Amino acid sequence: MIRCCAMISLTVICLTAAPVRAGELAIGAATVSITPDQPVALSGQMRTRIAREVDSEVTATALALESRGEGATGDQAILISCDLVAIRDGILDKTRQKLSEQLPGFDVSKLVVNATHTHTGPVTREGRYEISEGVMPVADYVEFLTDRLATVAVQAWESRAPGSVGWGLGHAVVAQNRRSLYADGSAQMYGRTNRPNFRGIEGPEDHGVEVLFFWNGDDELIATAVNVACPSQEVEGLSRVNADFWHQVRETLKEKHGEQLHVLGWTGAAGDQSPHLMYRKAAEERMRRLRGLSRLEELARRIVRAWDDAYEGARQEKQTDPVLIHKVVDIELPLRPVTEEDVANVKARIESLSGNPKNAVRIGWHRRVLERYEAQQAGTAEPYRMELHVLRLGDVAIATNDFELFTQFGIQMKSRSPALQTFLIQLAGPGTYVPTAIAAAGGGYSAIIESNVVGAEGGQALTDRTVEVINSLWAE
Structure with a gap:
């Protein structure tokens, strides 16, 4: 079932750097279930998992943006979470092809x-997986x-209507850097931190929660985009x-602000x-149990509290005609070179895994x-x-990338950006890891x-x- 509602009006510009005048912001939003009604293989592990039950529906939420107004430079965008x-190869192209047939007036x-x-x-x-x-x-x-x-x-685009937008910042400890450093210089994802040779956590964390809020013409909150530097994989091993x-x-925010709220x-x-x-696992788990929450509920509690903090500020400064510029730029990044040492190590790993059919996915990876x-x-x-994709929305910048990008690169972007707040959206593509030089030297999965x-x-x-x-976008 698709839920849609009228949303704010924003200004988006593309590729060429033409001068922009702020115009009335028109926005639409919609949400749809992408959960199939039959058993399905699950992605994200080195083994095949078949889901025959649904704990919570997986969904897609779309936000449509268009600038309007006499003398304004019109543009458009649709963002779907x-x-x-990951967004594997072919998904975006196939969706654009279908969308072009249904929305001929939209630039796909x-x-x-x-x-x-x-x-x-x-x-x-x-x-990748064996499907029975x-x-x-x-x-x-x-x-x-x-x-x-x-x-x-289409539902989001066709529901466009004038409204207003605001932005805010909160803080929540949702993510922890998952790479442990050891005395010999090696690193390991999820490596034990109680070992005698443990020397620390490899990289930084970003506990900022950047939030966009959208209201319709009746001042009703109808959409929000929540930017958290943490992948959603707390229950990643389930089938x-x-x-x-x-x-x-999503459910908590809708309980507080109504079913009309769409959350990206x-x-x-x-x-x-x-x-x-x-680390500090026993103390963390004790506090969670005392609160009577599941781990997923605890993480959501932290995000929603940060969202509330951001909302208190954002609702005091609603914008009805922010500048919106949208640039789409094709870039090329250098590949990580494969060394002869890499080849020798990979061949040894393949040899050690051979003979067991359960290792087929891992062997293919090598x-x-x-x-x-x-x-x-x-x-x-x-x-x-x-x-x-890079967008300017008033004082805010939004930038995308295809990867699982190490946080240090994100901190660089945010620190060097001229925007008041900079939203970074990773996994707008196939999603391979991009490590820092320090991480690559330490080795271990992800680096x-x-x-x-x-x-x-390439990350730099x-x-x-x-x-x-x-x-x-700030020079125009």
Whole structure:
């Protein structure tokens, strides 16, 4: 079932840097379930999991933006947040194709789709998992998904109406850096912190909760975008469909502000972050039990309290005609080189895993490195091509990337940005990790060659290019 309502009016500009005048902001929003009505394979682990039950529906929420007004430079955008692990190759293109047929007046290059990174959402990439009989084929789910994404985009676009927007900042400890450092210089994701050779946590955390709020012409809150530098993977090992902590966040906010409220979950730069506890575990769990909350409820409680803090400020400064500029830029990023040492290590790992059919997914993960090495040696390897979206909305910047981007890059972008607040939306694409140079030196999952198509050099190039485009929006 799709829920839609009228929403605010905003101004968006594209690629070319033309002068912009603020215009009336028109916004629409809608939400749709993307949960299939049959068993489905789940994405996000190195093993096949089949979901036959639904703990909480996975959904897609669309926000449509359009600038209006005499003399204003009109533009448009639709942003969709999905409870998926990533936006795999082909999903965006297929959705745009369907949308172009249903909304001929909308420029489909202005469509952005991002994932919340739940590990208990359906598989959308062929060939990785073995799908048994009686389970929804991946191709069928992709067709179902892209139909729903196109439909929710249309619903949001057709519900556009004038309104106002506000922005605010709160704080919540949702993520912890999940990479442990040891005395020998090595690092490990979720490595034990009570070992004698534990020396610390590798990188920073970002506890800011950046929030956008949208009201309709009757001053009714109808949409909000919540930006948290943490992937939604608290219950990642389950074999049931689950939207993770975003479900509890959405339900809590709707209980307080009405069923008409549409909530977009935006995951910030958080490739080295997780909601899982790294230290002080017993004390944290004791307090959670004393509050009588599940872990998902505890995380949602923290996010909603931060949202409330942001709301108190934002509602005092509602904007009806903010400048909106939207640039879409195709960029190229250097690949992480595959070394001969990498090749030797990968071959050894494949050998150790061979002979056990349960290791098929992991073996395939390692083998892709050998394929990359062959292309590199043959001179046929091409740079990573990414579609970068950067928006200015009044005093706020919004920028996307395809990756699980380590938080240090996000902190750079926010610190160097001229915007009052900078929202970063990762996983607007396939979602491979992009580590820092320090992380790559420490090794471990998320920072080894198997985990990275783009390495630290590419991460810095992405950071610099994003800041450059943001700066250009404040120079116009």
